[in-house]
Amino acid sequence: MIFDTLVVGALESNCYVLADDGPEALVIDPGGDASRIIGHLDAKGLEAVSLVNTHGHADHIAGNAELRKRYPDMTIAIGRDDAKALRSPLRNMSLFIARLVKSPPADRLLDDGDVVEFGRWRFRVLATPGHTPGGICLFSEDLDPSGTPLLVPMDSESASRPDGLGVRGKGKTRRRLDPEWVSGSQRGGRGGGGPRPVLFSGDTLFADSVGRTDIPGGSWDDLIRGIRQKIFVLPDETEVYPGHGPATTVAHEKKFNPFAGEQAE
Numbered sequence: 001m002i003f004d005t006l007v008v009g010a011l012e013s014n015c016y017v018l019a020d021d022g023p024e025a026l027v028i029d030p031g032g033d034a035s036r037i038i039g040h041l042d043a044k045g046l047e048a049v050s051l052v053n054t055h056g057h058a059d060h061i062a063g064n065a066e067l068r069k070r071y072p073d074m075t076i077a078i079g080r081d082d083a084k085a086l087r088s089p090l091r092n093m094s095l096f097i098a099r100l101v102k103s104p105p106a107d108r109l110l111d112d113g114d115v116v117e118f119g120r121w122r123f124r125v126l127a128t129p130g131h132t133p134g135g136i137c138l139f140s141e142d143l144d145p146s147g148t149p150l151l152v153p154m155d156s157e158s159a160s161r162p163d164g165l166g167v168r169g170k171g172k173t174r175r176r177l178d179p180e181w182v183s184g185s186q187r188g189g190r191g192g193g194g195p196r197p198v199l200f201s202g203d204t205l206f207a208d209s210v211g212r213t214d215i216p217g218g219s220w221d222d223l224i225r226g227i228r229q230k231i232f233v234l235p236d237e238t239e240v241y242p243g244h245g246p247a248t249t250v251a252h253e254k255k256f257n258p259f260a261g262e263q264a265e
């Protein structure tokens with residue numbers, strides 16, 4: 001399968017492009033640089049048929065409109081309580097950063113437990129409010145991220161930019177990623193190829209950090225509860241692909257995450 005990560009926009013959001021054998025692609029969080037995303041799809045002979053936003057912040061939805069223009073039949077899905085942010089520069093925070101961002105409205109509103117089907121894969125929707133009211137994660141039991149190239153070098157600082165919309169401030173973040181796993185992931189993941197559980201965690205959970213909750217609509221208690229009750233119950237080996245920064249695993253975050261893990265107060 002194709003499983004690519006593009007780091008897009010000024011806030012360095014991770015945009016994920018998935019495809020199976022055919023030309024149909026699923027795009028998660030085209031948060032900027034839409035023409036580069038489209039160029040990437042073109043180069044691989046892909047067409048976006050499905051777009052999912054993990055939440056409604058500008059740095060995750062800024063490319064929606066341009067992608068829809070290019071792929072008029074592409075559906076847009078987002079968590080129900082973030083749907084209004086697609087249309088509102090105030091709610092999606094673009095009013096406060098650079099250019100005003102407006103997306104076409106959602107075709108599908110996602111609730112906890114919903115299933116997003118794409119090709120032969122099924123993604124379970126986990127509602128994880130806290131960073132935003134309608135934030136979601138997508139979980140698949142059997143994706144195969146082997147060979148996924150990260151299209152820009154992994155930048156260990158990008159996950160903890162204090163000025164971004166996503167990650168909780170730098171002060172408390174600590175990075176304890178196993179460097180072998182990080183480079184293994186760049187090459188094709190720990191344990192070689194083959195289907196394995198994968199979570200797209202948006203701005204809910206990051207490698208050694210969690211999403212900011214100081215933006216309007218945020219809730220620290222909801223965020224931590226969601227991470228513990230919905231993400232930390234997934235299989236330990238689940239690979240976690242966040243909205244910013246490098247990938248991690250459920251096992252690593254359960255143990256080491258300074259905000260939600262075993263050692264958090």
Ligand SMILES: [Zn+2]
Pocket residue numbers: 055057131165166203
């Ligand atoms: Zn965000």
